[in-house]
Amino acid sequence: xxxxxxxxxxxxxxxxxxxxxxxxxxxxxxxxxxxxxxxxxxxxxxxxxxxxxxxxxxxxxxxxxxxxxxxxxxxxxxxxxxxxxxxxxxxxxxxxxxxxxxxxxxxxxxxxxxxxxxxxxxxxxxxxxx
Amino acid sequence: xxxxxxxxxxxxxxxxxxxxxxxxxxxxxxxxxxxxxxxxxxxxxxxxxxxxxxxxxxxxxxxxxxxxxxxxxxxxxxxxxxxxxxxxxxxxxxxxxxxxxxxxxxxxxxxxxxxxxxxxxxxxxxxxxx
DNA sequence: TCTTGACTTGGAGTCGACTACAGCCGGTAT
DNA sequence: ATACCGGCTGTAGTCGACTCCAAGTCAAGA
Numbered sequence: 001x002x003x004x005x006x007x008x009x010x011x012x013x014x015x016x017x018x019x020x021x022x023x024x025x026x027x028x029x030x031x032x033x034x035x036x037x038x039x040x041x042x043x044x045x046x047x048x049x050x051x052x053x054x055x056x057x058x059x060x061x062x063x064x065x066x067x068x069x070x071x072x073x074x075x076x077x078x079x080x081x082x083x084x085x086x087x088x089x090x091x092x093x094x095x096x097x098x099x100x101x102x103x104x105x106x107x108x109x110x111x112x113x114x115x116x117x118x119x120x121x122x123x124x125x126x127x128x129x130x
Numbered sequence: 131x132x133x134x135x136x137x138x139x140x141x142x143x144x145x146x147x148x149x150x151x152x153x154x155x156x157x158x159x160x161x162x163x164x165x166x167x168x169x170x171x172x173x174x175x176x177x178x179x180x181x182x183x184x185x186x187x188x189x190x191x192x193x194x195x196x197x198x199x200x201x202x203x204x205x206x207x208x209x210x211x212x213x214x215x216x217x218x219x220x221x222x223x224x225x226x227x228x229x230x231x232x233x234x235x236x237x238x239x240x241x242x243x244x245x246x247x248x249x250x251x252x253x254x255x256x257x258x259x260x
Numbered sequence: 261t262c263t264t265g266a267c268t269t270g271g272a273g274t275c276g277a278c279t280a281c282a283g284c285c286g287g288t289a290t
Numbered sequence: 291a292t293a294c295c296g297g298c299t300g301t302a303g304t305c306g307a308c309t310c311c312a313a314g315t316c317a318a319g320a
Contacts, residue, residue: 004266015309018269034316036267049260056231060307070260077249081242088235095228098221101186105218112211133297145279148298164286166297190277 001039010047017047024064025050027071057094058087131169140177147177154194155180157201187224188217 007014020026026046032038039047046067053063066083069076137144150156156176162168169177176197183193196213199206 002267013309014267016307019308022269031268034267035269036316046260052231052234054307056228077242077245081239081246084235084239084242088232088239091228091232091235095225095232098186098225098228101182102218102221102225104182105214105221109211109214109218112207112214115207116211143279144297145281146277149278152299161298164297165299166286184277 001044003037003039006039006044006047009044010051012047012051020047020050023060024067025060027067053087056091058091062087131174133167133169136169136174136177139174140181142177142181150177150180153190154197155190157197183217186221188221192217 001009003014003017006012006017017026021029027043029037029039029043050063054060062083066080069080069083131139133144133147136142136147142150147156151159157173159167159169159173180193184190192213196210199210199213
């Protein structure tokens, strides 16, 4: 699969795919004639995995480490699991924080809607909070 | 309230508080003798608000705009509400994405645990996926 | 044969969000 | 009087994560 196809399929710019590979966030992609990249099924799985994890905010550094461990084989299964457990904990925490903030936004929006209604009935009962 | 107290209370570095004020992410803080900042209750509410929203990933740009609108008074209530509604939508989407990823991590971790167990009973039934 | 277009590398530039000084000021403790 | 805080401004530097570009290669089509 050419880089253009991968870009199209996963919606990741070509430059970014090359960059990911260069820094070791993707395994070295096999090259065909003239050094042109030819992404295998497994390469694509990595691309998708990285997109997913980056989308959730995992750092590039951590993902490079994960790939590195993966490439070292079965010896690193424990280390990989620990890495994922750690990242999961952080993700959980972030998620919780964001849920709280979402609720706060809900509350504020309701507040703004109340103000607007109050104004319509000429009864301004709003308080000044951020 | 001095900047040091605010730093301590909200766990935001002094440099960052000054930076936030400079770029208009906080309203101009009143100064006492010798130009020293004296944060009011309302200033603190903004600090806390900004910390919360930044923590959820809202951009500085958007928050500056929100403060700007707020400072323009009641004329901008609608605009502010719209801004919040938009940001809430984005936050919801991000949250959903992260939830999916969290589940995926759960799944992968379980998978790694299975591998470890399998190995203990000399029955390696694992597949090679990222 | 020449051009076009998809790909390559290597390196530099950008962007958002801080973060770290250098150098100065004013009040208090020794 | 001096030294030390704690704060101030202004500017520059850092960091993570891309993003852009020049210059080159190669294959296929007019």
